[in-house]
Amino acid sequence: MKSAERHRIIVERLRGADQVAVAELASATGASEMTVRRDLDHLAASGVLRRVHGGAVPASPSGIEPPFAARATAAVAAKRAIAVAAAELIRDGETIVLDSGTTALELARLLRGRPVTVMPLSLHAARELADDGGVRLLLPGGEPRPGEQALVGPLTVASLRALRFDVAVLSPCAFGLDAGLTAFDLGDAEVKRAALDVAARAIVLADGAKWGRAALAHVCPADRADVVITDPGAPEDQRTALAGLGVLVHVAVPLENR
DSSP, rough: OOOOHHHHHHHHHHHHHHEEHHHHHHHHTTTTHHHHHHHHHHHHHHEEEETTTTTTEEETTOOOOOOOOOOOSHHHHHHHHHHHHHHHSSSTEEEEEEEEHHHHHHHHHHTTSSSSSEEEEEEEHHHHHOOOOOHHHHHHHHEEEEOBBBBHHHHHHHHHOOEEEEEEEOOSSEEEETTTTEEESSSHHEEEEEEHHHHEEEEEEEOOOBBBBOOSSEEOOOGGGGEEEEOOSSHHHHHHHHHHTOEEEEEEEOOOOO
């Protein structure tokens, strides 16, 4: 099979899936895995896709945010492993500002029953904690974004600036050494920056699919985080480089991969 035909098959597969694996593409094209990797590298250099550990994902435009419902079903095992690692870094009695996003929602579920104070920045997480007797729940003002239910606007920022937290847990839309933490929505980025400003330390939750990407709105440099928790899908060279900048990088391995 000629390279142009292999490229067509790869692109077609990506249109119908969140991620494709090298082994799957090798089977579909009849090519060796080494040849498929070269094809993926070529298509990545052309901006058609983005390489991740073991395969590729579609190259998303920086201004288009995937729906919350779609993200909630993607990389679930990795997000849960990251949330477990984050929960272990939070001490009883601490005050936490908890970002919006699907990984942050996984963490909210793990904080149930813990003697901590939490200000969630989304209604999804607020609902998860609303009926829990262990958590002290603080609700910010603001306007929930449709679908996302993330709280944004001047009331949310004012609520944050009135308080001080031990920990800010951020779940950026995209993450990279060059672009730093970024978000699709301008208001969401503003709220994330405000959360960073009022917290003593910052924990960033970024699964491997978010690495090497950039969304529209800049939040902060990558080394603004004290801890970054990710999964084995994050590029090893970028993890090493980030650690060299003084950031503690924790790789959480999903249970099925152990």
